[in-house]
Amino acid sequence: MLAKIVGSVRTWRHSVVSLTGSGPLAGPMEEGGASIHSLDLKSLRGIAGAGGRLPWLIRKLQPDLIQGWMAHGNLAASYAQIFSPSAPLVWNVRQSLGDLRYMKPATRKILKLCAAFSQRPAAIIYNSQAGAEQHEALGFPASRRRIIANGFDTSQFSSDPAQRAETRRALGIAPDDIVIGLIARFHPMKNHIGFLDAAARILQRYPQARFLLAGPGVSDLNPEFQSLLGNSRVRDRSLFLGERADMPKLTGALDIACNVSVHGEGFPNAIGEAMACEVPCIVTPQGDSVRIVGDAGAVCADGDDCTIAAAVCGMIAAGPAKMAAMGALGRKRVIDHYSIESIAAQYEGAYSDIVAHHRFGAPIRPSS
Incomplete structure (x- = not known):
C-alpha cells in the first residue's frame, strides 16, 4: 500500500527511509517519484549506527511531514522527528490486533512501547475501524484517529x-x-x-x-x-x-x-x-x-x-x-x-490538514 500511496499522492514529494534494505518495492516507488534511503539495519547490533545515520538524513531531507509505517517504522519516525520538530509526526497502523497471545513476545513489547509514545504523533492513520478500536483499547489516543482504507487500482484488477x-x-x-x-x-x-x-x-x-x-x-x-x-x-x-x-x-x-x-x-x-x-x-x-x-x-x-x-x-x-x-x-x-484515486485524495487532504494545523493552528477536519 505504501508504494501505491507514493505513486498516487502526486501533490507531495516522497522520501522513503527503509530501516533495513531497499527491498523489492524500491523500484516501483522510485518510478512513482520517491527517493529511497536505507539505514541498512540488519540486527540489533546495528541500532547505534542506524540511529546515528537517521538524524543526518532527516536534517538533509528537511521534511514538511514525517510519517511512520507500521510499528517499528512509527517508533523510528518518532525518533526522526526530534531532529525536525517543525515537521508534524504521523503514524500509520496497518493491522488489527486480535488475541495478543498469538503475537511473538518481541512484537508485544514493541506494541507496548508504541502505546507509551502514542501521544506524540499529531495523527494516527489506521486502515481499518477494527484496528483503531483495538489499539485505542491499549492506550492509543482516540483523539489522534484518522481512518483511511486501502485503495485498489481498478484498471489493473478487473474482470477480463x-x-x-x-x-x-x-x-x-x-x-x-x-x-x-x-x-x-x-x-x-x-x-x-x-x-x-x-x-x-x-x-x-x-x-x-x-x-x-x-x-x-x-x-x-x-x-x-x-x-x-x-x-x-x-x-x-x-x-x-x-x-x-x-x-x-x-x-x-x-x-x-x-x-x-x-x-x-x-x-x-x-x-x-x-x-x-x-x-x-x-x-x-x-x-x-x-x-x-x-x-x-x-x-x-x-x-x-x-x-x-x-x-x-x-x-x-x-x-x-x-x-x-x-x-x-x-x-x-x-x-x-476503495479506488486508489479516492484513497490518494484522502491522504492528500489529511497531510495538508495536519501540516496546516501544526504550523498555523488551523482546525483539522473530522475523520471517522
Whole structure:
C-alpha cells in the first residue's frame, strides 16, 4: 500500500527511509517519484549506527511531514522527528490486533512501547475501524484517529474473460472446475490449516472444486506448509503457487476468493483485489472484512473448517447467476469506496490538514 500511496499522492514529494534494505518495492516507488534511503539495519547490533545515520538524513531531507509505517517504522519516525520538530509526526497502523497471545513476545513489547509514545504523533492513520478500536483499547489516543482504507487500482484488477480463460488454461484448470482461492502469506493468522481442512469437506460435495493458494511460503518448498497437506485428494485438486507477481491474473481466474483469518487482520488487500475482479468473497469477521465485503459475499462466523466449508458450499449452491451478481456488486463497492484515486485524495487532504494545523493552528477536519 505504501508504494501505491507514493505513486498516487502526486501533490507531495516522497522520501522513503527503509530501516533495513531497499527491498523489492524500491523500484516501483522510485518510478512513482520517491527517493529511497536505507539505514541498512540488519540486527540489533546495528541500532547505534542506524540511529546515528537517521538524524543526518532527516536534517538533509528537511521534511514538511514525517510519517511512520507500521510499528517499528512509527517508533523510528518518532525518533526522526526530534531532529525536525517543525515537521508534524504521523503514524500509520496497518493491522488489527486480535488475541495478543498469538503475537511473538518481541512484537508485544514493541506494541507496548508504541502505546507509551502514542501521544506524540499529531495523527494516527489506521486502515481499518477494527484496528483503531483495538489499539485505542491499549492506550492509543482516540483523539489522534484518522481512518483511511486501502485503495485498489481498478484498471489493473478487473474482470477480463479472455485473460481469465487463458490463465486457467495455463494452470491446467478445466472450464467446469470451481476454483476457490486463498491468497495470503503463510502465517498462522491466515488459517491455511482451516482452509485446507475445509477443502476436504468441499470436495465431498463438489468433486469439481479446485483450490488455488498463493503467497510467500505457500509452496512445496516450505516444510511447515508441506506438513499441513495430509489429504492426498486435496493435494491433487490444489495449486500451491508461492509468491507471484501476476496477482491480477490469478485473482481474476478464481470463482470464489476466501480470507479466513483467525486474528490480526486489518484490511485484507486480497479481498479488495478480488472484489475489483468481480470475484465473490467469503470472509471471517476479522478486522474490517465484513464492512468491506458488504453484500458482495458471505461471512463465516469463524475459521473452523466446517464453517468455511458450509459458506463455500452455500455460495456454490446459490448458482452462477447469484455469484456473478455478488461479483458485480463487489466491483462497484471498490470503485465507490476503495479506488486508489479516492484513497490518494484522502491522504492528500489529511497531510495538508495536519501540516496546516501544526504550523498555523488551523482546525483539522473530522475523520471517522
